[in-house]
Amino acid sequence: MAAPALATVNATLNATATVLLLRGYSLIRQKRREQHRTTMLAAFAVSTAFLICYVIYHLRAGTVYYHGAFPALYFPILITHVVLAAAVPVLAVITIRRAWRGSFDKHRAIARWTFPIWLYVSVTGVLVYLMLYIF
DSSP, X not given: OOOXXXXXXXXXXXXXXXXHHHHHHHHHHTTOHHHHHHHHHHHXXXXXXXXXXXXXXXXXXXXXXXXXXXXXXXXXXXXXXXHXXXXXXXXXXXXXXXXXXXXHHHHHHHHHHHHHHHHHHHHHHHHHHHHHHTO
């Protein structure tokens, strides 16, 4: 089955978010705070664009069913992806807001949760796409 164009856009946005998240993490580990801030805001913008495209895609396409050979692998990835994806916008906004206000101790405390969840959701978003349309 060929991937609809908007599904490919969604996977590309998720992959881009993954790269930006990893770069942002690397930058903060190097104490390059300004570059970290810019990169994480870019990750948030890309993830926001993804969310908008995702909603548009599913309003048009409806439910997409998995017809692949690995349902025992696909469904646990999908379920954890969807559940954690619901938390990412809230966690990301709180994390960004705490940094914006200069509450860096609180920012770091929640970022330790936000980062791995957001990264997992971005990576598994690409995996779900690959399993639905490529493999």
